[in-house]
Amino acid sequence: MIIDGIGLPGQLKLQQAAVVVVGAGGLGCPALQYLAAAGIGRIGVIDHDVVELSNLQRQTLHTESRLGTPKAESAASALKEISSRLCVDAITEALVPTNARALLNPYDVILDCTDNPATRYLLSDTAVLLGKPLISGAAQRFDGQLCTYNLGPEGPCYRCLFPKPPSPRATPTCEETGIVGAVTGVIGSLQALEAIKIIVGLQDGQPSLLIYSALGTPPFRSVKLRKRRATCPACGTEGQKVGTIEDIDYVQFCGGDRPDWETLGLQPGTAESRVTANELRDVMACKSVRILDVRPKTEFGICHLPWSIHVPLQDIVANPAEYLSDPETYVVCRLGNDSQIAAEALRSVQRDPTFVIKDLVGGLRAWSRDVDSHFPVY
Numbered sequence: 383m384i385i386d387g388i389g390l391p392g393q394l395k396l397q398q399a400a401v402v403v404v405g406a407g408g409l410g411c412p413a414l415q416y417l418a419a420a421g422i423g424r425i426g427v428i429d430h431d432v433v434e435l436s437n438l439q440r441q442t443l444h445t446e447s448r449l450g451t452p453k454a455e456s457a458a459s460a461l462k463e464i465s466s467r468l469c470v471d472a473i474t475e476a477l478v479p480t481n482a483r484a485l486l487n488p489y490d491v492i493l494d495c496t497d498n499p500a501t502r503y504l505l506s507d508t509a510v511l512l513g514k515p516l517i518s519g520a521a522q523r524f525d526g527q528l529c530t531y532n533l534g535p536e537g538p539c540y541r542c543l544f545p546k547p548p549s550p551r552a553t554p555t556c557e558e559t560g561i562v563g564a565v566t567g568v569i570g571s572l573q574a575l576e577a578i579k580i581i582v583g584l585q586d587g588q589p590s591l592l593i594y595s596a597l598g599t600p601p602f603r604s605v606k607l608r609k610r611r612a613t614c615p616a617c618g619t620e621g622q623k624v625g626t627i628e629d630i631d632y633v634q635f636c637g638g639d640r641p642d643w644e645t646l647g648l649q650p651g652t653a654e655s656r657v658t659a660n661e662l663r664d665v666m667a668c669k670s671v672r673i674l675d676v677r678p679k680t681e682f683g684i685c686h687l688p689w690s691i692h693v694p695l696q697d698i699v700a701n702p703a704e705y706l707s708d709p710e711t712y713v714v715c716r717l718g719n720d721s722q723i724a725a726e727a728l729r730s731v732q733r734d735p736t737f738v739i740k741d742l743v744g745g746l747r748a749w750s751r752d753v754d755s756h757f758p759v760y
Contacts, residue, residue, distance in 0.1 A: 387582070387584055388582050388584075392582035392583075393421060395581050395582050395583075396420055396421045396422055396423070396578065396581055396582065397421055397422075397423045398423055399422055399423060399424070399490050399491070399581045400422075400423065400424040400425075400426070400488060400489040400490050400491075401417055401422050401424070401425055401426070401489055401490065401491045401492075401493065401577050401581075402425070402426035402427075402428065402471075402485075402486055402488075402489035402491075402492055402493065403417070403425065403426065403427055403428070403493040403495055404428045404429075404477055404492065404493065404494055404495060404496055404501070404505060405428070405429055405494070405495035405496040405497070406427050406428075406429040406431075406441070406443070406444075406453040406454055406456070406457040406495070407429070407431075407437065407440075407441050407453065407495060407497070407566075408437075408440035408441050408495075408521065408556070408561065408563065408566030408570070409495035409519045409520075409521060409566050409569055409570040409573065410427070410429070410441075410457070410493070410495035410570065411440075411441045411442045411443040411444070411457065411566075411570065412442065412566065412567045412570030412571045412574070413493055413495055413519075413570040413571070413573045413574040413577075414427065414443060414457055414460075414461060414574075415442070415443060415460075415461070415464070415574075416570075416571055416574035416575070417574045417577060417578075418461040418464045418465050418468055419464055419465070420574070420578055421465075422468070422577075422581075423468070423469060424468075424469040424470075424471070424489075425461065425468065425469070425470050425471070426470075426471040426473060426485075426488070426489055427453075427454045427457045427458055427461075427470065427471065427472050427473065428454065428473040428475075428477055428485060429452070429453040429454045429457070429473075429474070430452070430454075430474055430475055430476040431452070431453050432450055432451060432452055432453060433448050433449050433450065433451050433452075433453055433456050434449065435449060436557075437453075439563045440561060440563030440564075440566045440567070441453075442563075442567070443456065443457045443460040443461070444456045444457070444460075452472075452474040454472040454473055454474045455472045455474065457472070458470040458472035473485060477501060477504065477505070478504075479504060479627050479628050479629070479630055479631075479632065480628050482504055482505070482508045482627060483508055483511065483512065483627065483628075486505075486508055486509070486512060486514070487512055489514070490514065490581065491514065491515055491517065491577045491580055491581065492505060492508075492509050492514055492515070492516045492517070493516075493517045493518075493519075493573050493574075493577060494506075494516055494517065494518040494519065495519060495570065495573065497520070497555060497556065498553070498555075498636075499547045499548060499553060499636045500547075500632040500633045500635070500636045501632070502518065502540055503540060503541065503547065503632050503635065503636065504627070504630075504632045505518075505540075506518075506531055506532070506539045506540030506541060506616065507539075507541070507616050507624060507627050507630070508627060509531065509532045509539070510532050510539050510616050510617045511627060513532075514532065515530055515531070515532055515533050515537075515580055516530065516531040516532050516539075516540070517529075517530045517531075517573045517576045517577055517580075518530070518531060518540065518573075519569040519570060519572070519573045520569070521556075521561060521565045521566045521568075521569045522554075522556060522559050522560075522561055523559055523560060523561055523562070523565075524562055524565060524595060524596040524597050525565070525593075525594065525595050525596070526565050526566070526568060526569035526593075526594040527569070527591060527592060527593050527594065528569055528572050528573060528576070528591075528592040528594070529543075529589075529590070529591045529592070529607070530576055530580075530585075530589065531589075532617065533580075533585070533587060533589050534587045536589075536609040536610055537587070537589045537609075537610065538589055538607055538608065538609065538610045538611065538614070538617070539610070539614065539616050539617040540616075541614050541615060541616045541617070541624075542608075542610055542611045542614045542616075542617065542618075543591075543607070545611075545614070545615075547635060547636040547637060548636075548637075549637050550636065550637045550638060550639065558717070562596060564596075565594070565596055568594060568596075569594065572592070588606070589606075589607040589609075590604050590605060590606050590607055591604070591605040591607055592604050592605075593605065654740075655725065655726075655729075655739075655740055655741070656722075656740055656741055656742075656743050657712060657740040657741070657742060657743065658742075658743050658744075658748070658752070659742065659743070659744065659748045659749045659751070659752040659753045660752055660753065662712055662742055662749075662753075663753045665710075665712075666689075669710075671708070671710045671711070671712055672691065672707075672708035672710065672711045672712070673687055673689055673690040673691065673711075673712050673713075673714060674690070674691055674693050674698070674705065674711060674712070674713045674714070674724065675687070675690040675691065675692050675693070675714050675715070676693060676694060676695040676698060676713060676714070676715050676720050676721060676724045677692075677694075677695075677715050677716055677720070678694060679692065679694065681716060681760075684758065684760055685746075685757065685758040685760070686746075687714070687746075687749075690714065693705055693724075695715070695720045695723060695724055698724045698727050698728065699723065699724070699727050702727040702728050702730060702731045703731045705728065706728050706731060706732060706737070706739075709734070709736060709737050709738065710737070710738040711728065711737070711738070711739050711740075712740055712741065712742065713725045713728070713739070713740070713741040713742070714741070714742045714745060714746055714749075715741075715742075715745045715746070716745045716746055716747060717744065717745040717747055718741070718742060718743050718744045718745035718747075718748065719745070721741035721742055721745060722741055724741065725739050725740065725741040747759060
């Protein structure tokens with residue numbers, strides 16, 4: 383309250399404001415924590431997932447004692463411990479086109495702390511419809527970005543910047559790529575700060591994209607964004623509009639559900655190229671075969687089958703003939719994705735039709751589940 387530009391009037395604005403955070407995960411937790419501590423009067427938390435042990439590395443509002451608890455309820459409990467006067471709406475249902483307008487309408491500012499394109503487009507379209515600013519964050523590995531959409535009368539929306547969604551195969555999750563927990567803390571805290579600036583009137587209204595790299599020097603750089611595209615189907619003034627939100631299938635618009643690689647690996651016709659964990663166990667029990675592990679060196683160092691040979695995927699793809707020296711070769715990776723690429727590269731240079739080259743369906747995750755429950759899962 384003693385800061386010029388905020389003062390008592392600004393603190394009262396925060397008390398009277400309502401902010402909704404969609405996603406109580408790595409980005410949502412620090413954002414929620416700082417919004418509650420700043421004195422926001424009403425906070426909505428929308429998340430249909432539950433707390434898992436692997437979340438705790440970055441989702442700092444949750445604890446081991448609340449494993450299995452809906453994330454929205456876990457976050458609400460933590461926020462009430464920060465401020466007993468805070469009004470928290472814990473919403474444990476998934477945000478979908480049929481409920482987005484009703485769930486988001488009561489709030490002044492929307493924070494997008496999700497991790498999938500379909501929800502990002504839904505949130506952006508709904509924010510445009512409701513005339514509310516949308517503060518969107520994203521983070522993976524060592525990197526993150528922050529952007530406020532639909533800011534003022536000329537601020538672009540998410541569709542303005544990304545009119546075509548990426549393929550589901552090209553958008554890996556944090557589970558697949560990994561992430562430094564503190565990176566989500568940086569981006570989530572910045573999302574909370576942007577909300578505070580908008581509420582108290584300190585946001586300059588200039589749309590920009592902030593890019594963060596923990597390993598960069600300097601770690602931050604800002605990209606000035608263009609104004610709204612006149613032809614944008616969501617916020618533009620020309621051309622065809624997206625239509626009624628409730629009638630849009632955002633998952634299909636973004637290319638469908640993420641591939642279930644393990645299910646795809648068990649489709650008819652894959653017997654000649656793939657092997658299940660149980661089948662690989664049986665093969666190894668009766669004869670000596672070559673096992674190539676194509677994960678990165680870091681992951682191989684965490685855990686590996688004691689008889690496997692480490693060969694990074696890029697090495698096999700660059701020179702597959704060098705690694706085609708055994709009449710029976712099985713390729714493994716973490717989830718069964720990269721192993722398919724490596725096995726196909728080996729088969730592309732195979733000259734002896736008696737050679738067997740297969741990869742493990744579901745990867746080492748399936749091996750841990752179906753063969754050796756003590757094999758580490760990460």
